[in-house]
Amino acid sequence: MEALVALARNRVFTVLCGCMLLSSSAAAQEAVDVATGERLAELLRSARSVLSNYQSLINDPAVGDKHLDGERFTAEAIALYAKRTGHPLMSDGLAERDRKLLQAQVEAMREVVDEEQNDINRPGIGFKGFVPAVFARLMNEKFAAKVGNEALVRVTAPEVLVRNRKSLPDDWETRVINEIFSTPQKQKGEAHTEVTKVNGRPAFRMLLPEYYTESCLSCHGSPKGEIDVTGYPKEGGKAGDLGGAISIVLFK
Numbered sequence: 001m002e003a004l005v006a007l008a009r010n011r012v013f014t015v016l017c018g019c020m021l022l023s024s025s026a027a028a029q030e031a032v033d034v035a036t037g038e039r040l041a042e043l044l045r046s047a048r049s050v051l052s053n054y055q056s057l058i059n060d061p062a063v064g065d066k067h068l069d070g071e072r073f074t075a076e077a078i079a080l081y082a083k084r085t086g087h088p089l090m091s092d093g094l095a096e097r098d099r100k101l102l103q104a105q106v107e108a109m110r111e112v113v114d115e116e117q118n119d120i121n122r123p124g125i126g127f128k129g130f131v132p133a134v135f136a137r138l139m140n141e142k143f144a145a146k147v148g149n150e151a152l153v154r155v156t157a158p159e160v161l162v163r164n165r166k167s168l169p170d171d172w173e174t175r176v177i178n179e180i181f182s183t184p185q186k187q188k189g190e191a192h193t194e195v196t197k198v199n200g201r202p203a204f205r206m207l208l209p210e211y212y213t214e215s216c217l218s219c220h221g222s223p224k225g226e227i228d229v230t231g232y233p234k235e236g237g238k239a240g241d242l243g244g245a246i247s248i249v250l251f252k
């Protein structure tokens with residue numbers, strides 16, 4: 001009897017230890033995934049900022065050739081990423097997966113800017129409609145075409161705000177936006193992460209909230225319903241409101 005109890009205790013002990021080991025390696029893997037997700041989100045943001053800073057050049061009807069090709073654009077996005085994070089994009093010790101995914105993002109943004117050259121350089125035309133959100137969507141689509149088996153990056157938004165149907169949130173994104181980002185316990189700006197399934201495959205998911213700033217409101221602000229320069233009705237947003245979210249999937 002005593003031996004049996006000891007055996008049982010031993011079993012419980014083994015199982016407990018096993019679980020603890022498993023959970024600590026899961027936590028370590030999660031930390032790695034969070035770091036990868038943050039890198040992908042930051043490179044997307046940096047690229048979007050570069051495009052945003054060039055809006056007045058791109059929309060200048062008096063200038064033909066803007067000398068803003070994919071090569072110059074990617075160099076500036078990579079430099080901005082390094083400035084914002086304090087690390088070069090391809091730092092030593094970066095894991096193989098991160099290198100591959102970041103490189104795919106760089107190629108994606110280069111291709112998008114190169115493919116837009118005719119529009120960017122068209123003389124006599126003011127507003128071109130090549131706004132950061134359009135650029136980001138095209139870049140993310142190219143990224144998916146290259147490495148979509150391993151990772152996905154999208155920009156989505158609360159369903160009521162979505163302009164382009166391609167950016168509609170899926171069920172998981174909708175739940176996180178409605179049930180987690182809106183709770184007072186969730187700190188503003190804090191990302192939500194979860195290990196779950198995407199298209200039937202186990203995946204790490206990360207949703208990073210984005211808020212309107214004053215610069216967004218010429219299109220997404222008031223009066224609600226008024227048509228903005230891009231032809232969409234304004235959403236009536238205010239600075240500080242949740243305007244969207246960067247959504248990252250890393251397949252296991």
Ligand code: HEC
Pocket residue numbers: 131133134137155156157161162163164165167210211212213215216217218219220228229230232243244245
């Ligand atoms: C010049 C007008 C303009 C400005 C300024 C602007 N946006 Fe947008 N935004 C758009 C357009 C147009 C789309 C649809 C893009 C597409 O076709 O994918 C869009 C789409 C989005 C989306 C993707 C979801 C959707 O609705 O399709 C988010 C998120 C977003 N904008 C947030 C912002 C934020 C945050 C800012 C400020 C940092 C901002 N926008 C500034 C015009 C603008």
